[in-house]
Amino acid sequence: MKIKINKISKAFQSGSKDMLVLDKIEFQIKEGEFLTIFGPNGCGKTTLLNIIAGLEQPTQGSIELNTSKEETKVGFVFQSYQESLFPWKSVKGNIELALESRLRNRKERERISESYLKEVGLLNFANKYPYQLSGGMKQLVAIGRAFAYEPHFFLMDEPFSALDYDNRIMMEEKLLDLWTKHKKTVIFVSHDIDEAVFLSDKIVILSKRPAKVKAIIDVNLKRPRSIETRLENRFFEIKKKVLRIFKEEIK
Amino acid sequence: MNLHHKLLSLIPILLIIIFWHLVVFSGLVNSFLLPPPKDVFLKIVELIVTWTIIFDIIATLIRTGLGFIGGIVIGVPLGVVMGYYKKIYALFEFLVDFLRSLPATALFPLFLLFFGIGDEAKIAMTIFMSSLIILVNTMYGVKNRNKTREMIAKTMKIEGFQLFRKVTINEAKPYLFAGLRVSISLSFIVVIVAEMFIGSSVGLGYKIFNALIVYKISEMYSVIILTGLVGYLINRLIVYTERRQIPWMGF
Numbered sequence: 001m002k003i004k005i006n007k008i009s010k011a012f013q014s015g016s017k018d019m020l021v022l023d024k025i026e027f028q029i030k031e032g033e034f035l036t037i038f039g040p041n042g043c044g045k046t047t048l049l050n051i052i053a054g055l056e057q058p059t060q061g062s063i064e065l066n067t068s069k070e071e072t073k074v075g076f077v078f079q080s081y082q083e084s085l086f087p088w089k090s091v092k093g094n095i096e097l098a099l100e101s102r103l104r105n106r107k108e109r110e111r112i113s114e115s116y117l118k119e120v121g122l123l124n125f126a127n128k129y130p131y132q133l134s135g136g137m138k139q140l141v142a143i144g145r146a147f148a149y150e151p152h153f154f155l156m157d158e159p160f161s162a163l164d165y166d167n168r169i170m171m172e173e174k175l176l177d178l179w180t181k182h183k184k185t186v187i188f189v190s191h192d193i194d195e196a197v198f199l200s201d202k203i204v205i206l207s208k209r210p211a212k213v214k215a216i217i218d219v220n221l222k223r224p225r226s227i228e229t230r231l232e233n234r235f236f237e238i239k240k241k242v243l244r245i246f247k248e249e250i251k
Numbered sequence: 252m253n254l255h256h257k258l259l260s261l262i263p264i265l266l267i268i269i270f271w272h273l274v275v276f277s278g279l280v281n282s283f284l285l286p287p288p289k290d291v292f293l294k295i296v297e298l299i300v301t302w303t304i305i306f307d308i309i310a311t312l313i314r315t316g317l318g319f320i321g322g323i324v325i326g327v328p329l330g331v332v333m334g335y336y337k338k339i340y341a342l343f344e345f346l347v348d349f350l351r352s353l354p355a356t357a358l359f360p361l362f363l364l365f366f367g368i369g370d371e372a373k374i375a376m377t378i379f380m381s382s383l384i385i386l387v388n389t390m391y392g393v394k395n396r397n398k399t400r401e402m403i404a405k406t407m408k409i410e411g412f413q414l415f416r417k418v419t420i421n422e423a424k425p426y427l428f429a430g431l432r433v434s435i436s437l438s439f440i441v442v443i444v445a446e447m448f449i450g451s452s453v454g455l456g457y458k459i460f461n462a463l464i465v466y467k468i469s470e471m472y473s474v475i476i477l478t479g480l481v482g483y484l485i486n487r488l489i490v491y492t493e494r495r496q497i498p499w500m501g502f
Contacts, residue, residue, distance in 0.1 A: 078399055080399065084399075
């Protein structure tokens with residue numbers, strides 16, 4: 001899925017005044033690309049994501065997709081692992097629920113959900129309930145579920161931000177494995193430079209509120225990436241580049 | 252809870268019986284008004300082996316059951332509607348909070364007026380009380396449903412009635428069960444109080460009150476203890492159902 005973000009502006013009413021949150025945001029995502037939106041906390045990243053998903057309407061501007069709005073399927077992964085899964089469904093049931101809209105056959109749903117569980121390495125937990133899983137595992141199931149839904153593209157809103165560092169490194173690699181295999185466009189939101197550099201093809205840096213596009217940085221690190229990638233000089237160079245632009249925003 | 256813990260829970264009961272025994276035998280209280288535990292327990296055995304209490308238990312259970320089920324039938328749908336629609340909530344919030352603050356048993360005259368002195372009045376009074384408790388809990392369950400999960404379901408194209416059936420009901424279940432637990436215990440109490448004061452010829456409340464009037468004090472205490480046991484078993488039943496219905500809460 002190719003996505004074009006066309007001068008998106010968003011203002012919220014705050015008292016009698018309009019408060020501008022997004023200011024003419026413009027960028028493009030190529031088919032199969034991994035793009036990260038990076039910006040200071042509270043700059044409106046989530047609002048932008050919701051607009052791309054069609055959950056909120058922009059005040060100005062438009063999103064261009066190459067499918068009609070009704071048929072576009074978005075694979076959403078949210079930030080909080082406590083809220084990402086349906087607690088009354090088993091791990092398997094959570095994935096099957098995402099398949100219900102496109103697959104009538106229950107057996108088929110079971111088969112597909114198991115194959116995705118195998119991919120994320122949680123087949124042994126198929127019949128467990130979310131409360132029996134760790135935070136990282138829950139997010140892994142949520143990601144598996146999003147992939148099983150076979151969306152046109154993914155929107156991931158800081159899915160790993162609440163995890164420990166080691167868990168996070170592991171999860172980022174698993175996500176890249178899945179992405180490499182399925183070749184789907186991903187728009188990922190992060191406020192962690194390491195994460196943004198490690199995962200992406202392209203980083204869009206936003207300014208603080210009202211958010212504008214400060215810079216778009218190409219991450220030309222070779223793939224597949226692993227923990228070794230994080231030790232390469234190129235990795236540090238890109239990180240420096242991002243931080244140099246970003247530091248004006250945290251002053 | 253393991254066997255060891257279950258045995259521990261018997262210790263305070265034993266202590267109370269010993270205390271009761273000592274109080275009576277030391278002459279601190281009139282043994283006519285508080286008979287020794289031995290007399291009461293022999294009476295319990297007698298009531299059970301002669302089957303005289305069985306019909307009272309059954310009558311009380313049927314009234315409790317009807318009042319409780321009536322409460323579900325009325326309370327759940329109204330609670331769902333009030334939880335979903337803010338306007339309807341605003342319209343009835345005060346009325347519901349007012350009505351549930353009234354002790355149902357104080358409304359005797361009103362129920363007698365409308366339903367006569369038969370079983371109808373007792374059951375109607377129980378329904379009045381239980382439906383309000385169930386309504387309020389269902390309402391909070393629906394109102395406090397997790398909005399992130401609702402959004403996730405919507406991104407998976409689960410909408411309209413499907414959203415209600417597959418998601419909202421389950422979101423509300425823990426609240427609903429909390430309401431059921433409270434309302435079944437209170438239904439039992441309301442029925443017993445009603446049996447005491449609204450003419451009846453069978454039922455645990457009638458038995459207690461009748462024994463008091465004719466000064467069969469041992470019998471009165473033995474029926475009270477049996478009533479407590481029945482109430483306890485009702486509560487166990489609902490807890491058991493709850494654990495089977497919402498195992499995902501991780502009790």
